[in-house]
Amino acid sequence: MTGKAIHRASGATVTPEEFIRREGPQYRDKGIYPECIVCGSVLHPYGVNSTNVTARFDHPDRTDCLLSSTPNPRYIHLQPSDWDLAAGKRLRETICRLENIKQAYAVCRALCFNHLKVSEFLEMFREGDRKRIWAYKGLQEWVAPYILVTLVDLEPNGKRRFPLRFVLRKPARQPIDAMWVSPEDCALEPVFADSGRPMARDPIVLSDDRIEAARADTAWIPDVMTKRLKECCAHR
Numbered sequence: 001m002t003g004k005a006i007h008r009a010s011g012a013t014v015t016p017e018e019f020i021r022r023e024g025p026q027y028r029d030k031g032i033y034p035e036c037i038v039c040g041s042v043l044h045p046y047g048v049n050s051t052n053v054t055a056r057f058d059h060p061d062r063t064d065c066l067l068s069s070t071p072n073p074r075y076i077h078l079q080p081s082d083w084d085l086a087a088g089k090r091l092r093e094t095i096c097r098l099e100n101i102k103q104a105y106a107v108c109r110a111l112c113f114n115h116l117k118v119s120e121f122l123e124m125f126r127e128g129d130r131k132r133i134w135a136y137k138g139l140q141e142w143v144a145p146y147i148l149v150t151l152v153d154l155e156p157n158g159k160r161r162f163p164l165r166f167v168l169r170k171p172a173r174q175p176i177d178a179m180w181v182s183p184e185d186c187a188l189e190p191v192f193a194d195s196g197r198p199m200a201r202d203p204i205v206l207s208d209d210r211i212e213a214a215r216a217d218t219a220w221i222p223d224v225m226t227k228r229l230k231e232c233c234a235h236r
Contacts, residue, residue: 045057
């Protein structure tokens with residue numbers, strides 16, 4: 001249940017009204033469908049000519065896409081106010097520049113208490129691709145690592161003795177835009193991924209100086225690690 005979708009024939013984002021104006025009510029006969037921006041599912045416009053409901057795109061039944069009527073609560077924080085696919089493509093290209101991807105990893109690693117495998121960062125990035133976070137309208141590059149760490153649960157390993165998850169705390173009923181519009185009102189709370197219980201650690205305020213210091217300290221990352229970090233940008 002969303003107000004925006006991708007018009008498959010053109011790649012543009014459209015509202016239900018715009019889609020029907022382009023394709024008409026017989027779009028099924030033409031085999032042209034709107035596509036969910038996040039999960040890629042075929043959607044159907046609803047209520048375009050109704051005076052009783054707000055027009056929307058409906059997902060297939062029982063999907064847990066965050067834009068559906070039955071979203072997975074794990075990712076409900078990822079709701080943006082709007083989308084910009086062209087800007088998202090440019091942002092991803094910018095982040096994938098050599099120094100920028102190293103900085104993104106360094107910030108994610110600092111957020112994860114300085115224990116983050118490259119493979120875990122790659123999974124974060126790929127999950128970001130799957131959920132199209134880059135296309136959030138107005139998203140600023142510096143915010144991306146703070147979103148990435150909320151996308152996957154980190155399992156215990158030789159250096160981390162607990163399953164880790166980050167939960168975004170932001171003003172109630174605000175879209176994820178609050179992370180770059182009013183970052184001082186947002187924080188990441190580390191919790192035990194298996195139980196959801198908060199850890200005995202203070203929430204991390206966005207743009208915390210101790211975390212941001214990692215962005216300027218990437219000289220320690222060896223070439224072999226840099227080569228692996230670039231892998232996340234080779235796939236979509």
